[in-house]
Amino acid sequence: MLNQRTCPTSLEWMLLEDCDSEECCLWNPSSMEKVQLPRARGIVYDCCFLSSSPGDPHCTVFLVDKSESVVWFCGLGYHDAFKEQKVEHDDGGRLSGAVMYKGEMYLLTWKCNLVKLDLVGSELRWTQFTSPDFSHLLPTWSHSCRYFLVPSGDELLLVRSLYTGGGIAFSNLSGFLVLRMNFNSQGWEKLSNIGARTIFISNRNCLSEDCQGKFKRNCIYYARSWDRRLYLYDLEDQSISVSLPCPIAHRQPVLEWIMM
Numbered sequence: 001m002l003n004q005r006t007c008p009t010s011l012e013w014m015l016l017e018d019c020d021s022e023e024c025c026l027w028n029p030s031s032m033e034k035v036q037l038p039r040a041r042g043i044v045y046d047c048c049f050l051s052s053s054p055g056d057p058h059c060t061v062f063l064v065d066k067s068e069s070v071v072w073f074c075g076l077g078y079h080d081a082f083k084e085q086k087v088e089h090d091d092g093g094r095l096s097g098a099v100m101y102k103g104e105m106y107l108l109t110w111k112c113n114l115v116k117l118d119l120v121g122s123e124l125r126w127t128q129f130t131s132p133d134f135s136h137l138l139p140t141w142s143h144s145c146r147y148f149l150v151p152s153g154d155e156l157l158l159v160r161s162l163y164t165g166g167g168i169a170f171s172n173l174s175g176f177l178v179l180r181m182n183f184n185s186q187g188w189e190k191l192s193n194i195g196a197r198t199i200f201i202s203n204r205n206c207l208s209e210d211c212q213g214k215f216k217r218n219c220i221y222y223a224r225s226w227d228r229r230l231y232l233y234d235l236e237d238q239s240i241s242v243s244l245p246c247p248i249a250h251r252q253p254v255l256e257w258i259m260m
Contacts, residue, residue: 007048008205010100015048015061026054026061026076037061038081043072047205049100051119060119062105066095069107071117071124085124089115097149099206101156108149112158112188114181129186137190138177148201152208156181158188159201159220175240176201176220176233193235194218 007015013026017040024037035054045063052059054076063072063082069089072082087095089109097108107115107126114129138145139162148159158179178199179188198215200207201222211217220233232241 007045010049011053013050013054015063026050035076037076038074040072040082043082043084044068045072047098049098049105051100051103051105064095064098064107066098069093069095073119073124083122087115087117087124087126089113089126090128090130096147099149099151099156101151106149106156108147108158112147114156114186131181132185132187134179134188134190137179137188148206150199150201150206150208152194152197152199153210157191157194157199157208159199159206161201173222173240175238176235178235 003019005017005019007017009015009026012030013028013035015024015037016027017024022039022041024040026035026037027033040063043063044065046066047064049062049064050059051062057076059076061074061076064070065072069087070084071087072084074080074082087107089095089107091109091111091113093110095107096110096112099106099108105117107117109115109128112134113131116127116129118125118127138160145163146161148161150157150159158181160177160179161173162175162177164174178191178194180191181187182189194208194217196211196217197208198211198217199220200209201220209215215221216232216234218235220235222231222233223229224231228244230243232243233239234241
């Protein structure tokens with residue numbers, strides 16, 4: 001891992017990129033297996049997704065640059081280079097999120113509309129779902145916000161962080177609002193309970209897992225930059241609790257969640 005840039009994927013693999021040579025591979029932390037990829041020379045990206053397991057010969061790797069609304073994609077191995085495609089969605093501007101949900105890739109625009117991507121041959125095509133306005137679901141006291149797109153079992157969730165005061169730093173966070181996508185009406189609906197699931201939030205990636213007694217159900221885990229503590233927001237009583245699972249750990253400003 002020395003001198004490697006790491007990026008979790010939508011499956012149990014991580015993308016590793018050598019900071020000097022820009023050589024890339026997929027790495028499975030459980031099996032220690034590696035799959036070579038083309039070099040990511042000059043590519044800027046925020047997140048990485050896999051269309052299927054690398055054992056599938058048709059597996060496609062996607063790198064997303066949210067600030068420029070650009071998606072890079074390629075097959076496995078050295079033989080295929082990353083191909084760049086600009087996603088010209090109707091809302092214009094940067095993307096707010098990207099996820100792989102039920103084997104399909106979705107992007108989130110800054111207006112909270114979904115864009116579904118399809119790989120047809122060697123080209124990306126997209127369909128945008130324009131959602132009805134849901135501002136009436138939002139509390140009037142929170143003027144600053146940040147959105148996180150989270151696949152959760154059979155549902156696709158939109159988590160909005162709520163802040164008091166100025167700015168959108170986690171230090172000002174006072175709670176979360178959870179919405180789910182109704183694909184029939186193509187609109188976001190408020191969700192007050194996520195049942196036996198737990199959500200893990202960060203600026204790099206988000207996860208939702210069945211708690212199975214390992215985590216506190218109906219809660220959202222998150223962390224602050226340069227802070228070694230974990231924070232837990234309970235959706236039922238809207239409380240925030242704090243834990244320090246590893247007092248000696250050195251925390252960088254970027255947090256990535258990995259489930260093994």
